[in-house]
Amino acid sequence: MSNCADIIIIGGGVIGCATAYYLAKQGSHVIVLEGSDHIGNGGSSRNGGGVRQSGRDPRELPLAMYGIRNLWPTLSEELEVDCEYHQDGNLRLGKNEKHAEILTNLAEKARACGLDVRMIDGEEVRRINPYLSEEVTVASWCPTDGHANPLTTTLGFYKMARRLGVRFISGERVIRLQMIKGKIRQVITEQTVYEGEKVLVAAGFHSREILGTIGIDVPMSQSLLECLVTEAEPHMFDQMLGTAEADFYGHQTKHGSFVFGGSSGYEAFNKDNGTPVTSSLTAPCICRGIMKYFPDLADAKIVRTWAGWSDKSADGVPVLGSIDEVPGLYAACAFTGHGFGISPAVGEQLAKLMLTGTTDVDISTLHYNRFKAKI
Amino acid sequence: MATRIKTHPILGEIEKGRKVTFLYNGKELQGYEGEPIAAALKAEGVMVHRYTKKQHKPRGIFCAIGRCTDCVMVVDGKPNVRTCVTPLKEGMRIETQYGVSNQPFEEQ
Amino acid sequence: MKRYDLIIVGAGPSGLSAAIEAAKRGMKVLVFDENEKPGGQLFKQIHKFFGSKEHKAKIRGFVIGQQLLEEADKAGVEVVLNATVIGLYQDKEIVVRLGETIEHIKGDAIIIATGASENMVTFPGWNLPGVIGAGAAQTMMNLHGVKPGQKILMLGSGNVGLVVSFQLIQCGCEVVALVDAAPRIGGYGVHAAKVARTGVPFYLSHTIVKAEGEECVTGVTIAEVDSHFQFIEGTEKHFDVDTICLAVGLSPMSQLLKMAGCQMEDNPKRGGQVPICDEYGRTSIPGIFVAGDVSGIEEASSAMIEGRMAGLAAAEYLGYMEETELDTKLQELDAALDGLRQGMFAPKNRGKEIRETEEGIAVSQNLLTHGYIADDEIERFPGFTHRKGIHPVIECTQNIPCNPCQDACPKGCISIGANITSLPIAVADADCINCGMCVASCSGQAIFLVDEDCGDGTATITLPYEFVPLPEAGTKGIALGRNGQKVCEAEVVAVKSLKAYDKTNLLTMRVPKEYASTARFFRAEA
């Protein structure tokens, strides 16, 4: 089988799969190289499933809004898989003055970008979600936010891309990138050399080392985030939840289980045994956090916990688009733990960018060349 | 119709706790304190512990050691209680589980 | 964080054995078990164990469990029950649920002895209430005193399927058939024979077509399968049953090791996902050890030895024992373990068809395919002799690691020799005194005391009898052959239940002398 394609995508996560899908839809010949044994094995399968606009940096907000307007509503039909997309709003919860300040500030910025998000008091919060405790005194409410199932969405993009002829190879670790005659050309793995006109690096945190092989350094760091899931419970609510302090976030899935993510405060110092491992401190901490907001969930049983590396950008938003120093090279990384919700939009827009050089949504503020010294 | 073993050729008389009364779907039944709920139900001839969420199919004891979680029921109002490893207590309310509820599907 | 020298997960035969050895060397040992009672599966094992003295042969499993617990207690082991280990995290940290709390606790060394879980097979209706694992049956009847059902079909002819079938009969259930898709019985012939002689039909090369019933099992259909395990049309057989019991093998319960990051492999010979470890249970992570079924499916006797090995290895790892002493100890245990891993059923012989015994005698094919030795096959085995007067007739025809019978006879009537797997021989010039110890001590219930000619045209046969009600002398009934079919009328002439027999009653029945070599079971009915 040929190792040449129009476009080589490094990383078989939701970003890589979505971009491959939208490229293949336009007739491109694409090869996707996934370093692990499984498609969607990084943050794509380890996040809390938020599809939200509120709380986002104005630089990436347009992408989020674009996706929610144009792609998410029909994604399940398009991918022939139940993405479990729910658009029932996002409550970002607060318990005190300080929280109110953080939330108000975020809401104002979002409104400036045209997003419907407003501040509500505790009573209104409990009208929307009666299970929330009295401790919640304030929240921002964005009715057009929601959540989806990251597992089926990622694998749905994979399935459809594969059906359209995209070649996926897992267990294929990239050693380095190689330019030929002033342009990106080769992707060299442990066993093979792949050649493409264009190369997209969408390999999560590994993007940094891969881009490093061609002299591109994306300022990002690694942070371990953890999630847990409960047994199926009777249906309670449909909103996506977050908090001002970001101590937990989550939702009830279609299956009935609750998926919550959170942290213990030590995520930057976690150990690794080859795969992201959960810390013994985190899940109990997340549970305590949840119970303060949802006393009714105290008896819900946790069936599983997991961890995932997030690729934290130096300035909190992704690196997206062309890397102009290396013609033909593109990057989509440093999603900082909130890439899933914008993944369809990222995939679609990147595909357009790579094929036509233009996008419908302005992503110029996410360009790699934005990183400058502070003075 | 399963029954209790009265005398066993090797084990002799099987030691049991105090006799207690519990409620199975509102009906008073008797069992021994501390034995698994599932054993008490089996002794009373109860086979179906729950009906599944998607296909509404009956399920009962399968592994009897708390692994398979097929024998879960609603106990004292809490769903998904593994009856094979949960000790019986006086006055316990044990109900057939439908999906994750004690309400039959047509009433959910 | 609280810290122990050694934390063991699982208080079954291997975990307790490990704890005992480690504690004896001065280690502070903590054992967690998620169950309400310790001993793992031992307390469900009501049969006498195989092996030799050092393997605790002829002692019933639950008694071994009791002994291990007492020994552990004496050695100062702390056993914590109802303690569910939630995870094995980095730095050998265990998070355990104790009642309404969780606790973080570290071990300088960890031994995982979590045992195994049951495999399952699928067929239409396998989810119906009434389809249960063999382990569930054992738990219900032997721990909780509740019959798993009334009429039961057993799928699986390995030792678990055979032993559990026998136990089901012991507690008063009817086993309507024992079925296995394999063409030959997987477990010990002696276990099969004691089930077959009670009248249970064996269907090898058969499997379940479907379980029947709406709300719960009301019947089952089986059919014959060809060599590719495809059903042969027209061979269907139906049974009215309320319970279907699955005994189709075990898988190591190795999730904690995988979570800890130990290197794992899928090893079908060891039963599935197992940690990569050396023969003393050292995994790829220094200080994490394994013992028992979690490192490869065997049985309780070998699990106990593996446990002791891992306990010693952990002691040496933490400096509680010199390496030279460890080596000596391990050599002894190696020899004991090796003894158990010999014979036709040795792990190395799994899946092989063995046609001859070590002595060069053709194996009974009928035993392998129907569960009993045919009348014309039994004569060729060295335990089967014809003599004047009462003498032992030993129907033990496969090379298995077991020799209590040789020690049981005070008169030297039975000889196995130095090789534990050799077939027992009825010694020609030794005089039987009819003490019955051989009958009671044979874990396979394969020894009978026979007087072929009492001088009045009758013969007497003394057989092991572990059922209730126990017939009294004078009870009239029928004698069943090895195949469980009636051979003749019979009358009980004596029943002995000595303490030394350990609950194996010796029932002596009188039959016409021409049935001396074929009558092997008694049923108190016309």
Add this chain to the structure above:
Amino acid sequence: MNQINDRSRDIGEYVPAPDDDMIICRCEEITKGEIRRAVHDGMFTLTEIRRYLRTGMGLCQGQTCSKLVKGIVARELKVSPADLEPATSRAPMRPIEMRIFANERKEDEGHE
């Protein structure tokens, strides 16, 4: 390249079988047919099957069905079951109530 990594490998068409409606994952009620179809949709690893269908994601966390699923996927891919890496193991090993998981015991309390 190993056979599972090449996701374009030809494993033939999905052919319906009479026992496709048999439940394999008892907790999540996933059928044999769903598993077989997922393999043909490109889910070549047990982890992907799990994420795509929820096999082994129910209350028992795959303790009953994982070997069965493995057998079905291996047959569909025409590889040996031993070639398939099982899904990861994660805490908690048994379901545990949030209030108990949250309730960490203090150092000085002994065992009961």
